[in-house]
Amino acid sequence: MIEILRYPSFRSLFLAQVIALVGTGLATVALALLAYDLAGDQAGAVLGTALAIKMTVYVLLSPVAAALIPRTRRKVVLIALDLVRAGVALCLPFVTEIWQVYLLIALLQSASACFTPLFQSLIPEILPEERDYTRALSLSRLAYDLESLLSPLLAAALLTVINFHGLFAGTSLGFVLSALLVLGTRFPAVVDARTGGSPYARAIRGMRIYLQTPRLRGLLALNLVAAAGGAMVFVNTVVIVRTVLGGGDREVAWALAAFGGGSMFVALLLPKLLDRVPDRRVMLTAAIAMVISLSATAVLWLGSGDRIGWPVLIPAWLLLGMAYAGLVTPGGRLLRRSAVSDDLPFLFAAQFSLSHVCWLLAYPLAGWVGAKMGLGTALVALALLSMLGCATAVLTWPKQDPSSVPHRHEDLPPDHPHLAEHAKADNGEHEHPYMIDEIHERWPR
Incomplete structure (x- = not known):
């Protein structure tokens, strides 16, 4: 997997991603x-609200932003967005009211909502080969896991010499370094091929492709499973460690690192595994593992009278991290199989937006239910949410999911160029890699 870094453009972008995500x-x-x-022991509700704001911004902005930004201007826009994020991060240490947290999070995540789909859409253009792209996705997944593994470890070390306000300065520095690396990266030469239609129409194109493709509807359901487990960890770890376990700032960082460690372990194994095992089997296995982990933790929590200890928390967070990586890492492969190159930016934006609808459900559930009804109840609610996502994925994503699908076009004239190229049978039936586009508007039954 590391050999993928021999490509200079991907190497620079990967380093930019790592540094920004550490921040x-x-x-x-x-x-x-x-x-x-x-907010004290109500911190879960505050975090749930702040992260719900983040998800709302992602859902609303990311598809339109990707449609508005020309492919030939992505470099300038990515640099500008990094600098905006750096400036907002510098303001966070000075907040004194909860509403200020909400406002700055909305500004910070508005920039991220534009940045991430643009960044993701570059990878298949830099690495057009399936094998290289698969390894790049796993390496990129590892970079995302730095946010939940190496960053908490670094935070734990830094908190021995500075208070937590100083961590925001590290965030700002990460975004500045990311901007410098993007500035030095050679982007692939492209011509902005989008013609006609409003930005809204171009954004809807990605949504239409996504929701008309069975494997991607299954991916959306699996995103709900991933969100259920991730929300419990990201929202309630600080409350569990500080209130239930009596730990401090460094212990919070170590608990988050357990989740990231499990995720990184699985992400390292996935490239070779996905060469041999279908994506569907890997992802559904991870979904079942997430359901079992959340359910078992809920049973142990309620059975202990809301007084679990470190021997339960660390293994539970480790298993949730392992399941999380198995759910999210292969997603980019499914997207790449499901659209032509010109539509990939819109499809990545649709994934970014729709997947965050799942987080928009899970974050308030974890934060508000945990604050008002107890953390054990929040665990039960999230376990039920993960069960719903897992069952929906099994029903939505067909067991047989070939790239090429036999089909006919009843609405095309016999002399249409598409039929002239592909149709061999007298009834017009033909087979080729099937993707939703202007000619193929619906998935064949």
Whole structure:
């Protein structure tokens, strides 16, 4: 997997991603501690609201932003977005009211909602070969896991010499370094091929492709499973460690690192595994593991009278991290199989937006239910949410999911160029890699 870094453009973008995500990870730890500082044992509700704001911004902005930004201007826009995020991060240490947290999170995540789909859409253009792209996805997944593994470890070390407000400075520095690396990256030469239609129409194109493709509807359901487990960890770890276990800032960082460690372990195994095992089997296995892990933790929590200890928390968070990586890492492969190159930016934006609808459900459920009804109840609610997602994925994503699908076009004239190229049978039936586009508007039955 590491050999994929021999491509200079991907190497620079990957380093930019790593550095920005380390900074984001520091901000995640600092934000949790800031919420506890401002709200005490109600920190879960504050974090749930802040992260719900983040998800709302992602859902609303990311598809339109990707449609508005020309492919030939992505470099300038990515640099500008990094600098905006750096400036907002510098403001976070000075907040004194909860509403200020919400406002700055909305500004910070508005920039991220534009940045991430643009970044993701570059990878298949830089690495057009399936094998290389698969390894790049796993390496990129590892970079995301730095936010939940190495960043908390670094935060734990930094918190021995500075208070948590200083972590926001590290976030800002990460975004500045990311901008410099993007500036030095050679982007693939492209011509902006989008013609006609409003930005809204171009954004809807990605949504239409996504929701008309069975494997991607299954992916959306699996995103709900991943969100259920991730929300419990990201929202309630600080409350569990500080209130239930009596730990401090560094212990919060170590608990988050357990989740990231499990995720990184699985992400390292996935490239070779996905060469031999279908994506569907890997992802559904991870979904079942997530359901079992959440359910078992809920039973242990309620059975202990809301007084679990470290021997339960660390293994539970480790298993949730392992299941999480198995759910989210292969997703990019499914997207790449499901659209032509010109539509990939819209499809990545649709995935970014629709997957965050799942997080928009899970974050308030974890935060508000945990604050009002207890963390054990929140675990039960999230376990039920993960069961719903897992069952929906099994029903939605067909067992047989070939790239090429036999089909006919009843609405095309016999002399249409598409039929002239592909149709061999007298009834017009033909087979080729099937993707939703202007000619193929619906998936064949």
